[in-house]
Amino acid sequence: MEDDKEIVLIRLSAxxxxxxxxxxxxxxxxxxxxxxxxxxxxxxxxxxxLRDHGQVDLSAVVVTHCHPDHFGGAPEISRRTxxxxxIPAGETLEEKLSTKWRRVEEGERINSPLGELIVVHTPGHTxxxxxxxxxxxxxxxxxxxxxxxxTTWVGPPDGDMKAYLHSLERLKELSARLILxxxxxxxxxxxxxxxxxxxxxxxxxxxxxxxxEEGMATVEEIVNRVYSDLVPHLRPLAxxxxxxxxxxxLREGRVTQRGERWVRREER
Numbered sequence: 090m091e092d093d094k095e096i097v098l099i100r101l102s103a104x105x106x107x108x109x110x111x112x113x114x115x116x117x118x119x120x121x122x123x124x125x126x127x128x129x130x131x132x133x134x135x136x137x138x139l140r141d142h143g144q145v146d147l148s149a150v151v152v153t154h155c156h157p158d159h160f161g162g163a164p165e166i167s168r169r170t171x172x173x174x175x176i177p178a179g180e181t182l183e184e185k186l187s188t189k190w191r192r193v194e195e196g197e198r199i200n201s202p203l204g205e206l207i208v209v210h211t212p213g214h215t216x217x218x219x220x221x222x223x224x225x226x227x228x229x230x231x232x233x234x235x236x237x238x239x240t241t242w243v244g245p246p247d248g249d250m251k252a253y254l255h256s257l258e259r260l261k262e263l264s265a266r267l268i269l270x271x272x273x274x275x276x277x278x279x280x281x282x283x284x285x286x287x288x289x290x291x292x293x294x295x296x297x298x299x300x301x302e303e304g305m306a307t308v309e310e311i312v313n314r315v316y317s318d319l320v321p322h323l324r325p326l327a328x329x330x331x332x333x334x335x336x337x338x339l340r341e342g343r344v345t346q347r348g349e350r351w352v353r354r355e356e357r
Contacts, residue, residue, distance in 0.1 A: 095203055096228065096269070099138045101125040109158040110271055111135060112230060114223075116202025118148035121172070122221060122230045123271065124163025132162045136169060147172040149199060151206070153232025154218040155180040159271060164188050175199065179210065179217025181247075193219065206230075211260065213253025214241050220260060227266035229279065235260065237273020240289060244329030250290070250337040257287050290334075297334050301344065301353035308332055308349075 099111040103126040112122040121139070125131050139147065147170040150163050154177060167174035167188040174190035176182070193199065195210040204225030211220045211234045221230040233241045234256055243253045261283045268276035276282045293315065300314040308331050312319075316327045335351055338344040345352050 096226075097138075097142050098269075099125075099135060101131055101134060103128055103131045107158065107272065110269070110273075112269055113139060113142060113144060114201045114203055114206075115142060115144055117146065118200060118202060119144045119146060120199065120201040120206065121147060121150045121166065122269075123153055123159040123232065124150055124161065124166050126158055127161025127165065132165045132169075135162060135166055139170070146170075149173045149175055149201075151175045151193070151199060151221060152177065152180075153220065153230070153234075153271060154215045155182065156215070156233070159232060164190075177208075177210070177217040177219045179212065180215065181217075195219075209259065209263070211256035213243050213249055213256045215247045216249065216252075218256075222263055222265065227264075229260065229263060229265035229268050231260070231268050232271040235268055235270055235276065235279075235283060235286065237268075237270040237276055239273075240286060242326040242330045242333075243290075244331070244333030245336070248329070248333050250333040251340065253333075254287060254290060257283050257290075261287075293330070294334050294338070297331060298338070298343070298353055301351060306350040306352065308335070308351075311335075311351075 095115045097113040097115055100108055102108040109125055111125050114120040125135055150167045150172050152160050152163050163174055164186050174188055175193045178192040178194045193208050197208040198205040207222045209220045209222055211218050214233045218234055220234055243250050261280055265279045268279045296315045297311055300311045305311050305314050308328050311331050312327050319327055343354055345354055
């Protein structure tokens with residue numbers, strides 16, 4: 090972030106939960122990308138961070154997707170700053186919002202102190218997930234579509250592995266010079282990083298197909314085979330990701346499902 094002083098990272102954690110990155114685009118009519126957790130301590134921390142960076146006004150809070158670590162605090166931050174809350178068109182809201190808000194769609198342009206932010210619909214992690222591209226600086230805010238450490242999980246109930254891979258290809262075509270992700274450090278070689286993510290997902294797909302070939306048939310068996318060295322608390326996410334891959338392969342006609350058991354189809 091050293092060469093982007095007008096873009097401020099607000100790193101937020103809450104009660105042992107994973108850290109999440111929020112980004113303030115500073116200046117008149119400032120924009121906050123994502124809202125963090127929704128507990129009072131987290132919201133107060135974000136609002137104090139805005140004050141610490143001299144941000145006395147805020148025109149918008151833009152949410153990349155509606156998972157609690159990105160959306161939770163956004164309505165209250167919007168309410169307390171008077172900023173408009175912008176939510177991806179494809180995301181499902183489970184609560185009625187009392188603050189000023191509206192939906193944003195693919196290709197929409199949002200004013201910021203550094204120029205227009207372009208909304209890029211990137212389904213995969215969730216069906217409505219968006220990224221925000223700031224062409225004036227070559228900066229891409231990626232939420233959970235691209236993270237700065239490891240990989241994001243993609244699976245049910247709202248994930249789509251096939252859509253996710255397509256979204257990664259779209260982001261690679263933007264030729265951004267810097268990715269500011271929802272988790273982890275900045276990514277200074279976006280094209281190479283995104284290509285690694287694509288290769289990793291396709292490698293996992295090959296491993297899952299190999300596990301099916303070897304007789305593993307349930308998600309649990311496949312997780313044990315493919316993620317043999319995984320720490321226990323990450324197993325639920327690994328299970329969701331395996332299901333995401335299996336559902337993609339099912340749609341492509343490469344596997345079949347019989348109850349909880351999955352079988353690889355013979356290729357012709």
